[in-house]
Amino acid sequence: MTPDQSETQPQAAAEVPERPTLDGLEERWSEVWEREGCYRFDRSAPRERVFSIDTPPPTVSGSLHVGHVFSYTHTDAVARYQRMRGKAVFYPMGWDDNGLPTERRVQNHFGVRCDPSVPYDPDFTPPAEPSEREPVPISRPNFVELCLRLTETDERAFEELWRGLGLSVDWSMTYTTIGARAQGISQRSFLGLLARGQAYQLEAPTLWDVDFQTAVAQAELEDRERPGAMSRVRFHVAGADAQEALIETTRPELIPACVALLAHPDDERQRELVGKEVLTPLFGTRVPVLTHALVDPQKGTGLVMVCTFGDLTDVVWWRELGLPVRSVLGPDGRLADVPWGAAGWESEDVGRARRDYAELRGKTVNQARKRILELLEQAGDIVGEPTLLTRAVKFFEKGERPVEIITSRQWFFRTVAHREALLERGRELAWHPPYMRARYEDWVNGLTGDWCVSRQRFFGVPFPLWYPLDAAGAVLYDEPIAAREDQLPVDPSTDVPEGYAAEQRGRPNGFAGDPDVMDTWATSSLTPQIAGGHTAGTAGSGEDDELFAKVFPMDVRPQAHDIIRTWLFSTILRSHLDYGVLPWRNAAISGWVLDPDRKKMSKSKGNVVTPMHLLEEYGADAVRYWAANGRPGTDTAFDAQQMKVGRRLAVKLLNASKFALADLPPEGQSLSNPLDRAMVARLGGVVADATSSFEEFDYARALERVEGFFWWYCDYYLELVKGRRYDTAGSGGGDGAASDGAGEATASVSRALRRSLSIFQRLLAPFLPFVCEEVWSWWQEGSVHLASWPGGAELDAAFGGAQAADGDLENTALAVTADVLSEVRKAKSQARRPMRARVTRAVVHDSAERLAALELGAEDLRGAGSIGTIEKVVSQEFAVDVELEEETAD
RNA sequence: GGGCGCGUAGCUCAGUUGGCCAGAGCACCUCGUUUACACCGAGGGGGUCGCCCGUUCGAGUCGGGCCGCGCCCACCA
Numbered sequence: 001m002t003p004d005q006s007e008t009q010p011q012a013a014a015e016v017p018e019r020p021t022l023d024g025l026e027e028r029w030s031e032v033w034e035r036e037g038c039y040r041f042d043r044s045a046p047r048e049r050v051f052s053i054d055t056p057p058p059t060v061s062g063s064l065h066v067g068h069v070f071s072y073t074h075t076d077a078v079a080r081y082q083r084m085r086g087k088a089v090f091y092p093m094g095w096d097d098n099g100l101p102t103e104r105r106v107q108n109h110f111g112v113r114c115d116p117s118v119p120y121d122p123d124f125t126p127p128a129e130p131s132e133r134e135p136v137p138i139s140r141p142n143f144v145e146l147c148l149r150l151t152e153t154d155e156r157a158f159e160e161l162w163r164g165l166g167l168s169v170d171w172s173m174t175y176t177t178i179g180a181r182a183q184g185i186s187q188r189s190f191l192g193l194l195a196r197g198q199a200y201q202l203e204a205p206t207l208w209d210v211d212f213q214t215a216v217a218q219a220e221l222e223d224r225e226r227p228g229a230m231s232r233v234r235f236h237v238a239g240a241d242a243q244e245a246l247i248e249t250t251r252p253e254l255i256p257a258c259v260a261l262l263a264h265p266d267d268e269r270q271r272e273l274v275g276k277e278v279l280t281p282l283f284g285t286r287v288p289v290l291t292h293a294l295v296d297p298q299k300g301t302g303l304v305m306v307c308t309f310g311d312l313t314d315v316v317w318w319r320e321l322g323l324p325v326r327s328v329l330g331p332d333g334r335l336a337d338v339p340w341g342a343a344g345w346e347s348e349d350v351g352r353a354r355r356d357y358a359e360l361r362g363k364t365v366n367q368a369r370k371r372i373l374e375l376l377e378q379a380g381d382i383v384g385e386p387t388l389l390t391r392a393v394k395f396f397e398k399g400e401r402p403v404e405i406i407t408s409r410q411w412f413f414r415t416v417a418h419r420e421a422l423l424e425r426g427r428e429l430a431w432h433p434p435y436m437r438a439r440y441e442d443w444v445n446g447l448t449g450d451w452c453v454s455r456q457r458f459f460g461v462p463f464p465l466w467y468p469l470d471a472a473g474a475v476l477y478d479e480p481i482a483a484r485e486d487q488l489p490v491d492p493s494t495d496v497p498e499g500y501a502a503e504q505r506g507r508p509n510g511f512a513g514d515p516d517v518m519d520t521w522a523t524s525s526l527t528p529q530i531a532g533g534h535t536a537g538t539a540g541s542g543e544d545d546e547l548f549a550k551v552f553p554m555d556v557r558p559q560a561h562d563i564i565r566t567w568l569f570s571t572i573l574r575s576h577l578d579y580g581v582l583p584w585r586n587a588a589i590s591g592w593v594l595d596p597d598r599k600k601m602s603k604s605k606g607n608v609v610t611p612m613h614l615l616e617e618y619g620a621d622a623v624r625y626w627a628a629n630g631r632p633g634t635d636t637a638f639d640a641q642q643m644k645v646g647r648r649l650a651v652k653l654l655n656a657s658k659f660a661l662a663d664l665p666p667e668g669q670s671l672s673n674p675l676d677r678a679m680v681a682r683l684g685g686v687v688a689d690a691t692s693s694f695e696e697f698d699y700a701r702a703l704e705r706v707e708g709f710f711w712w713y714c715d716y717y718l719e720l721v722k723g724r725r726y727d728t729a730g731s732g733g734g735d736g737a738a739s740d741g742a743g744e745a746t747a748s749v750s751r752a753l754r755r756s757l758s759i760f761q762r763l764l765a766p767f768l769p770f771v772c773e774e775v776w777s778w779w780q781e782g783s784v785h786l787a788s789w790p791g792g793a794e795l796d797a798a799f800g801g802a803q804a805a806d807g808d809l810e811n812t813a814l815a816v817t818a819d820v821l822s823e824v825r826k827a828k829s830q831a832r833r834p835m836r837a838r839v840t841r842a843v844v845h846d847s848a849e850r851l852a853a854l855e856l857g858a859e860d861l862r863g864a865g866s867i868g869t870i871e872k873v874v875s876q877e878f879a880v881d882v883e884l885e886e887e888t889a890d
Numbered sequence: 891g892g893g894c895g896c897g898u899a900g901c902u903c904a905g906u907u908g909g910c911c912a913g914a915g916c917a918c919c920u921c922g923u924u925u926a927c928a929c930c931g932a933g934g935g936g937g938u939c940g941c942c943c944g945u946u947c948g949a950g951u952c953g954g955g956c957c958g959c960g961c962c963c964a965c966c967a
Contacts, residue, residue, distance in 0.1 A: 016926095020926090020927090021929090022929085223964095223966085230967085247967075248967065249967060250967070251967085262967090294965055295967085296965090296967080299966090299967060300967060301967095303967090304967045305967070306967090307967095310967080311965085311966085311967080312965070313965045313966090313967075314967090316965065317965095391966060392966055393966090433895095435894060435895070436894085438893065438894050438895095438962080438963095439893090439894075439961090439962055439963080441893090442892090442893065442894085442962065442963045442964090443962085443963070445963085446963055446964065448965085561961080561962085562961090562962090564962085565962085565963090592961095594960095600961095629902090629903085631903090631904095633895085634895090634896090635960080635961085636902090637901095637902070639901095639902065639916090641901090641902080641915090641916055641917085642902075642915085642916085644916090644929090645915065645916075647929065648929065648930095650929090651927070651929050651930090652926090652927070652929095652930095654926085654927080654929095655926040655927035655930090656926060656927080657926080658926050658927080659926030659927080660926080661926095662925095662926075701904090701906095704904070704914090708904090708914075711914095711915095714926090714927090715931085715932090718926075719931095722924090722925095722926090726925080822932095822933095825932055825933070826932085826933060826934090828921090828922090828932075828933085829920080829921060829922085829932055829933035829934080830920095830921090830933075830934085831921095832920080832921055832922090833921085833922085834921085834922050834923090834924075834932095835921095835922065835924065835931075835932060836922090836924045866924090
């Protein structure tokens with residue numbers, strides 16, 4: 001039933017509880033919403049009536065914190081607004097269970113580790129007493145089973161929390177990023193990119209985490225400040241021992257991996273050296289001295305050592321100057337065995353090179369660094385004392401040791417070639433707030449290489465590929481065998497490619513499955529497709545192209561600003577590559593929750609606030625109120641005080657609704673009283689403001705406006721009209737024609753109260769869904785969340801067609817009446833008298849215009865202020881002289 | 891080093907195109923149980939709008955320059 005219907009037809013008396021309460025509303029109403037399917041997506045709606053949301057699937061790695069509650073509440077408020085606007089809201093939830101965080105938890109929780117060489121054991125049960133120190137090696141399929149078992153438990157807990165918070169999600173459409181559908185879609189998209197040359201594999205230097213022993217992507221790096229030491233190291237010019245070349249380095253352990261020294265082309269000081277060859281200290285390897293424009297002559301000695309590979313700049317120099325590879329670091333982050341001598345690495349003194357390198361081999365980077373400095377010192381090739389400094393070092397965001405750069409075969413998606421197109425997509429997207437676009441552009445402009453998507457891990461989406469083995473059993477990487485689309489999803493470690501038998505796995509002339517899984521973002525970047533059921537061509541996962549066409553491109557992607565470079569960027573990329581469109585029209589970027597000291601909440605800091613107890617202590621509506629106060633894109637400090645305020649607002653709505661609905665509804669809709677009409681006119685302005693704010697995804701502004709006016713309404717309007725409202729409640733209809741005026745005045749306020757409360761209940765419903773549903777249920781059929789958003793027609797109806805020609809006068813009447821009431825209250829308060837104290841005479845000084853308007857509200861004002869007579873004096877300055885009745889001594 | 895954002899009452903923040911004595915909530919103080927509400931109501935004190943120039947009849951609002959904080963990015967040897 002629409003609100004218009006409800007108010008034009010006779011209503012039954014409202015069923016208002018004697019003592020309204022917030023207790024138990026969450027349980028009661030979330031159960032009703034589920035039972036009634038209140039938030040089910042209406043698939044029959046035409047495309048233009050659909051509003052689709054690409055919700056962030058939270059990482060299922062244990063606990064939720066208030067940051068989740070914060071940003072998901074923002075999205076939910078928008079979803080509820082759109083639903084009330086008549087949209088069929090597509091709002092499914094996903095769980096991001098794919099990836100490293102889950103692997104780590106499974107290892108610790110069950111005391112196992114994944115070893116792909118172990119065969120699958122269908123009867124495997126995890127150890128009764130998990131040991132972190134001696135984990136049981138298990139097969140990849142067994143490991144994945146445990147991952148799934150653990151994530152299922154987590155996902156149930158998450159869903160319970162979301163329901164408690166009142167998210168209006170369609171729970172029948174939940175997806176996971178490790179589920180068969182997601183895997184099928186992810187693999188299918190990969191094969192498409194492969195076929196179109198947008199995915200390729202390459203043996204190349206890639207960013208590498210030595211703890212997890214996997215490749216990582218540029219997007220997953222972060223800088224951390226670490227102490228270091230800068231050492232000045234002497235190289236000798238080959239054949240001219242007396243001539244030396246000095247470099248400065250923080251990574252002397254990479255001297256054996258040195259392939260050149262570089263100077264800036266214009267650096268006069270180095271002119272002598274350029275073009276010559278020098279010998280590396282200790283190892284005696286000949287390396288050339290070359291020039292490159294990226295060398296900064298101001299830094300260090302102006303001469304820099306290029307190693308394979310110390311940092312990303314080394315990779316640039318190595319590639320652009322065509323230098324050889326001499327790599328010393330193994331995948332485990334230790335210095336590997338290297339072949340000094342004849343057929344291997346060149347040295348002027350092989351014996352010494354072998355002897356010195358033996359001191360380093362097998363050591364970690366840190367150990368080797370310490371040792372090589374000692375060796376260099378002994379050799380006299382350190383100049384002066386090392387300088388201690390602090391420098392930014394790149395880390396894998398989930399890692400504990402700096403990333404290294406190691407040459408390996410990896411899969412890549414092309415990004416750099418699409419830079420301009422991606423920037424254009426960024427301009428096409430509507431950002432809320434708009435300045436967030438800069439972060440995206442910074443990132444796209446700063447891309448240094450294509451996206452490395454392969455990971456040497458286990459719990460993820462495998463590449464749908466096998467490779468043939470030649471007669472000697474060597475893998476033919478350049479002839480990958482792709483899975484057929486109708487096979488997807490496949491696991492090449494257990495599934496067999498077409499044309500081969502299972503026994504041929506790993507045999508000469510047989511095949512091998514691709515051992516890697518995809519970067520978790522390679523699947524998460526497809527959430528619009530996964531959520532939208534885009535599974536065409538994928539066997540057994542429920543094709544649903546009709547649904548996809550209805551929801552994609554989506555209307556909005558809500559997410560936090562820290563994952564613009566990962567999730568937002570990669571989703572745009574994939575949609576651009578696969579469909580040539582933006583994945584959504586709007587990006588609504590939320591901030592973070594900071595602790596009260598304005599530090600980011602994080603597990604490592606131990607300042608995380610968990611949300612469950614907040615919901616219990618303050619109630620879901622109150623927690624949502626706090627969250628909805630956080631402006632779009634702005635980091636917000638955690639503040640339990642705000643939750644108390646939210647709770648007060650909810651209680652206020654209960655009580656104001658009780659007051660408004662206490663009497664029987666009168667016939668008709670039109671408002672005859674000027675104050676009633678002015679109030680509704682003001683409310684109309686608030687509705688317009690809230691509506692335009694919501695259209696811009698500015699839920700916080702909408703709440704601020706609605707809330708502000710609601711408190712004014714309670715403090716002034718309700719107080720002003722109280723007397724008139726009670727007038728006939730007692731006097732009844734016995735006076736016949738004589739009481740028609742009074743009867744009509746009362747009917748007007750009664751109608752105004754119902755009209756305004758109906759609107760307030762709907763305006764607040766996106767923020768306080770539980771209490772609004774409660775008060776709505778007292779007098780309306782159906783859910784407030786399916787009622788229509790307040791707007792023009794119903795407001796016009798309040799004026800009964802006779803839109804006041806003197807609307808300005810009425811508005812002024814309401815303003816001046818409230819001003820006088822405020823002055824009267826102040827006088828009583830300063831006289832330390834109760835508010836009910838009688839005012840024998842109030843003299844209002846004001847402009848002639850306002851005094852004239854005051855007349856329209858004088859009756860209500862006298863009632864609200866217990867005022868005997870009101871006198872008016874024309875004046876430039878507004879003032880009220882209040883004469884209080886003598887205090888009766890008793 | 892580049893970019894973005896922020897700096898308004900003790901605290902958290904509003905202040906949309908420049909316009910009367912700068913606002914709210916919390917906290918603090920005073921008063922008050924009047925039939926929506928003690929999970930309450932009424933009132934009060936409290937601010938050189940970070941600093942300095944400039945544009946203007948008029949600047950919290952626009953321009954320039956500083957200072958401070960936060961974040962993002964960077965080819966950090």
